[in-house]
Amino acid sequence: MFYTDHLSDEDVLLAFTEPDEWLSRRQLADRVWRKVTPSLSERLERLVGEGKLLKQAIDLTNGMKMFFYQKARDK
Numbered sequence: 028m029f030y031t032d033h034l035s036d037e038d039v040l041l042a043f044t045e046p047d048e049w050l051s052r053r054q055l056a057d058r059v060w061r062k063v064t065p066s067l068s069e070r071l072e073r074l075v076g077e078g079k080l081l082k083q084a085i086d087l088t089n090g091m092k093m094f095f096y097q098k099a100r101d102k
Contacts, residue, residue: 040098080098
């Protein structure tokens with residue numbers, strides 16, 4: 028996949044290589060050859076809402092949150 032290719036939901040889901048793997052937004056962006064942008068963050072949140080991804084957040088020492096995602100198991 029090249030950076031100029033259209034990013035699909037399937038591209039994001041295929042970025043997970045292990046079933047129990049948790050990835051940060053930055054790690055996911057790197058795996059799909061993108062930067063962390065508002066559109067990528069919105070896509071991840073939509074996939075969480077659709078039940079395709081799970082989400083965890085941790086509080087950083089600077090008061091910000093860091094988000095991690097895991098591919099939801101198929102039912």
